[in-house]
Amino acid sequence: MKKIMSSLALLLSMTGAVFAQLPSxxxxxxxxxxxxxxxxxxxxRVNAPQATSLSVSLGKDYPMVKDENGFWTxxxxxxxxxxxxxxxxxxxxxxxxPSVHSYFGTGRDCSAIEVPGAPDEDFYTPHQxxxxxxxxxxxxxxxxxxxxxxxxxxxxxGYEQNPSKRYPVLYLQHGGGEDETGWIYQGFADVILDNxxxxxxxxxxxxxxxxxxxxxxxxxxDGFEAMVTEDVIPLIDQRFRTLADRDHRAVxxxxxxxxxxxxxxxxxxxxxxxxGGFSGIIVxxxxxxxxxxxxxxxxxxAAYNGIFKDATWxxxxxxxxxxxxxxxxxxxxxxxSDLLTERGFNNVFYQSPRTAHEWLTWRRCLKEFAQRLFx
Amino acid sequence: MKKIMSSLALLLSMTGAVFAQLPSxxxxxxxxxxxxxxxxxxxxRVNAPQATSLSVSLGKDYPMVKDENGFWTxxxxxxxxxxxxxxxxxxxxxxxxPSVHSYFGTGRDCSAIEVPGAPDEDFYTPHQxxxxxxxxxxxxxxxxxxxxxxxxxxxxxGYEQNPSKRYPVLYLQHGGGEDETGWIYQGFADVILDNxxxxxxxxxxxxxxxxxxxxxxxxxxDGFEAMVTEDVIPLIDQRFRTLADRDHRAVxxxxxxxxxxxxxxxxxxxxxxxxGGFSGIIVxxxxxxxxxxxxxxxxxxAAYNGIFKDATWxxxxxxxxxxxxxxxxxxxxxxxSDLLTERGFNNVFYQSPRTAHEWLTWRRCLKEFAQRLFx
Numbered sequence: 001m002k003k004i005m006s007s008l009a010l011l012l013s014m015t016g017a018v019f020a021q022l023p024s025x026x027x028x029x030x031x032x033x034x035x036x037x038x039x040x041x042x043x044x045r046v047n048a049p050q051a052t053s054l055s056v057s058l059g060k061d062y063p064m065v066k067d068e069n070g071f072w073t074x075x076x077x078x079x080x081x082x083x084x085x086x087x088x089x090x091x092x093x094x095x096x097x098p099s100v101h102s103y104f105g106t107g108r109d110c111s112a113i114e115v116p117g118a119p120d121e122d123f124y125t126p127h128q129x130x131x132x133x134x135x136x137x138x139x140x141x142x143x144x145x146x147x148x149x150x151x152x153x154x155x156x157x158g159y160e161q162n163p164s165k166r167y168p169v170l171y172l173q174h175g176g177g178e179d180e181t182g183w184i185y186q187g188f189a190d191v192i193l194d195n196x197x198x199x200x201x202x203x204x205x206x207x208x209x210x211x212x213x214x215x216x217x218x219x220x221x222d223g224f225e226a227m228v229t230e231d232v233i234p235l236i237d238q239r240f241r242t243l244a245d246r247d248h249r250a251v252x253x254x255x256x257x258x259x260x261x262x263x264x265x266x267x268x269x270x271x272x273x274x275x276g277g278f279s280g281i282i283v284x285x286x287x288x289x290x291x292x293x294x295x296x297x298x299x300x301x302a303a304y305n306g307i308f309k310d311a312t313w314x315x316x317x318x319x320x321x322x323x324x325x326x327x328x329x330x331x332x333x334x335x336x337s338d339l340l341t342e343r344g345f346n347n348v349f350y351q352s353p354r355t356a357h358e359w360l361t362w363r364r365c366l367k368e369f370a371q372r373l374f375x
Numbered sequence: 376m377k378k379i380m381s382s383l384a385l386l387l388s389m390t391g392a393v394f395a396q397l398p399s400x401x402x403x404x405x406x407x408x409x410x411x412x413x414x415x416x417x418x419x420r421v422n423a424p425q426a427t428s429l430s431v432s433l434g435k436d437y438p439m440v441k442d443e444n445g446f447w448t449x450x451x452x453x454x455x456x457x458x459x460x461x462x463x464x465x466x467x468x469x470x471x472x473p474s475v476h477s478y479f480g481t482g483r484d485c486s487a488i489e490v491p492g493a494p495d496e497d498f499y500t501p502h503q504x505x506x507x508x509x510x511x512x513x514x515x516x517x518x519x520x521x522x523x524x525x526x527x528x529x530x531x532x533g534y535e536q537n538p539s540k541r542y543p544v545l546y547l548q549h550g551g552g553e554d555e556t557g558w559i560y561q562g563f564a565d566v567i568l569d570n571x572x573x574x575x576x577x578x579x580x581x582x583x584x585x586x587x588x589x590x591x592x593x594x595x596x597d598g599f600e601a602m603v604t605e606d607v608i609p610l611i612d613q614r615f616r617t618l619a620d621r622d623h624r625a626v627x628x629x630x631x632x633x634x635x636x637x638x639x640x641x642x643x644x645x646x647x648x649x650x651g652g653f654s655g656i657i658v659x660x661x662x663x664x665x666x667x668x669x670x671x672x673x674x675x676x677a678a679y680n681g682i683f684k685d686a687t688w689x690x691x692x693x694x695x696x697x698x699x700x701x702x703x704x705x706x707x708x709x710x711x712s713d714l715l716t717e718r719g720f721n722n723v724f725y726q727s728p729r730t731a732h733e734w735l736t737w738r739r740c741l742k743e744f745a746q747r748l749f750x
Contacts, residue, residue, distance in 0.1 A: 107403070
């Protein structure tokens, strides 16, 4: 019931405080704008006395209006709660709103708003008294890419207090146009795991986040899989107290990162036995909304060196195949899950109520996925 | 000799490679622009077919010129090597260059270039084989500010392999308009310490970086000192294996952060005994280029509850007072140092060759300061 109650109805049922326009949590310092109203509309304001035109690009373009003091403002249509990238536009230029923090997305550091009102936002909110893990930013040299790169590594609360304990590892990928920072700054992965572990709902685990954009040093194309398997996993197993086997190694990702997670999880069966795909597809043949490849027994059986030849083998060897997306994204991933189920391949499907192809969907996916890991 | 050799002369003396235009290390992915030439001029390029005017703001405004394909370009005057913030401007709007990463500075996420060519750039460059420390991003609750905030904590290589060893701590502050990310992303503090420790030139230490912008929860003004002394230091001494006494606790900062470092180091004598001020002043009375306050024996003796009343006591109780700036910043800090010396107060002065009020100066200041700490 709670889940299907609309955010607006929920907000209306809450305290008077929410009737105020609230600054977006992404605002810099104490900037009052952008503001989100109880009707989920976002009001933007930019000071640009000399500008001749200005608009906000949030799903669609909203032309702004200038007042006599040089402040440009516009209020958007109602937004779905969650995290949304946006930009300002003028004269053919797209740029950031100086009022808010930027987040690496859309291929650059990009402005974003957080529309509050999710009935379940507690799960990605820090709470006093909850033991905190740590997120490490590590510069590492990738032989495959021939360059220094940065990864983020989350270690759970207690990691440093228990110097003899070893932990399972989740490799977690961002989406297209994003990088290794996404799951921390947009996704709150560390907060989500801290909260789940404190409630006893998830096993303490290490989470590794690397950028999925990885060109081979020799220019011969995409080096992502080689970088993860040859550079990253060995470094993690050497530097951290991991349980270094496939039974204790998971891979998941969102959107483009889901495709990468399936490629790693299904393509390197000796390395992974837990797989999560959030808002992304398993590519079998030529994928369609109800994938042609899935319909074709030959393509199906040939995919990933025959991983889908034998359901009995698959079910005995993979602990979890988790498929998820947001309700507003449509039914094609449910179709993919149903088809796998029809053919006997165990999988778990999760759908985030109301949300679209954005970070609230993926925070919920991680919450549901993490509770099923390493058990 | 090497230090006073100009970068241009140095570059001309180097391999042919440097005669090419090189992409700025701050460029996103493989973006070719901005490019830095061997003459230290920076060429900017932006694709904006519909824009009617565009300029680059780098110290001064450089109007860009549009070609028939809609690419706007301009080449700057020669720049001093190092890290420089810049912006694009059009019709009264200031915004970021989508070709480069942004860095939190100037009060927002801001574009920046790194002009190579420093004769000593090795010291802030990662080197294979150098054992790496770790940088933790920690969300913490500040009772003083009544909010969750983020701090960065650097632990040296070996911290996790030596679970019984305790370490001294340096509290390190950014400058005005920056935040806790500055010393890692602009300053490479982790790389500098990794390199110094590997060479045996610095003692392994923990470095704590917090945002210096800290309003009290009750709106009663600046809560920075209370936050550091009541929230941050206790958390660090509880969560990390620190040597928790003034003999093993240092504070330093740059520009505005230098003023904060002096306020903490001189104002909380029970907490700190090592102080570093990079490109910033000790405020005694009304500071002038040769500070009036310093000339006035009464103001001098009254400052910081009389910390400068007794040179013998000061020299016996403070291990290090380190004052530094960049050569291009002028002589006033050397004057401050000389005056303290004349009055018998031990201090160390360092000047970064050629550089201005920017991050190469502060990387060098940290390198010189860190080598003198905890010895």
